[in-house]
Amino acid sequence: MSWMRGGRQLGVVAAAAGGSVVGFLLGRDERRVSVDASWTTGYTPSVKWDWNWDRRDADSLVKPLKHKPNYNNNNNNNLTNTSHFSNDINNNMIEAREEKLEKERATASRHLIFVRHGQYNLQASTDQDRTLTKLGRDQAALTGERLKELDLPYSRFVYSTMTRATETANIIREKIGEVEQIDHCDLLREGAPVPPEPPLGSWKPEMHFYTDGARIEAAFRKYVHRAAPSQEKDSYEVFVCHANVIRYFVCRALQLPPEAWLRISLHNGSITHLVVRPDGRVALWHLGECGYMPPEKMSRT
DSSP, X not given: OEEEETTEEEEEEEEXXXXXXXXXXXXXXXXXXXXXXXXXXXXXXXXXXXXXXXXXXXXXXXXXXXXOOXXXXXXXXXXXXXXXXXXXXXXXXXXXXXXXXXXXXXXXXXXXXXXXXOOBOTTOSSGXXXXXXXXXXXHHHHHHHHHHHHTOOXXXXXXXXXXXXXHHHHHHHHHHOXXXXXXXXXXXXXXXXXXXXXXXXXXXXXXXXXXXXXXHHHHHHHHSSOOOTTOOSOEEEEEEEOHHHHHHHHHHHTTOOGGGGGGOOOXXXXXXXXXXXXXXXXXXXXXXXXXXXXXXXXXXX
């Protein structure tokens, strides 16, 4: 099956998902082309997907051609030797750029597994004293057992430096065993990403959003992006942090309004699983998963 557009034939690739067929077109250089008929015809999405949301799309990493390539391959008698020469130069330029693009294209997927910390002492006034409760430690242990049970090849483990996240991370690490890369990060600390919409009844000075928001956005840009071209296999990475951070990441990754973060609720110790594909597509596999916990071990404080 094919469509004709602009005098060139474009192949169609289709994939079935949940009973629906989703299609996208591949051009001569296998770049994505907009689709007129995926689920239906004559529909214009309210918001189109930004393929270069992480600024790692190959086309944005390779210097564009200085001159617009000449795709006119008609062998009319009135073509001069100069035009043929120009076409040859353009074709060489296109081929050279395509080779560079191929080197910059990602080929592997990144599985980003975010874990919210366990329940902690809400009565404490300092972060140092906001340690996990017994329930919080049980939640962390259950999540660690779940991650071990999944038996995924975890290659990276990063956790927030706040006490409750660090304690949760230590318990999980004991359960899942050795991980190649372990690190902690201040950027993942809890905070206020952006003013939520609809707003809360309580008031918070704009300063908090101004400072926390920039930091949490920096964390998103550091950790949520497609794989490097050098990555050959799919990766599975665990991040232990906080509800506001995770909810903001989900909204940003799915290109939803970031102000919607507070409309999402996450249980303590729950798992949120994002997948970033090589072409920049993002899928949410799990949001606040905690079904492996018995009801008496669940909380959202």
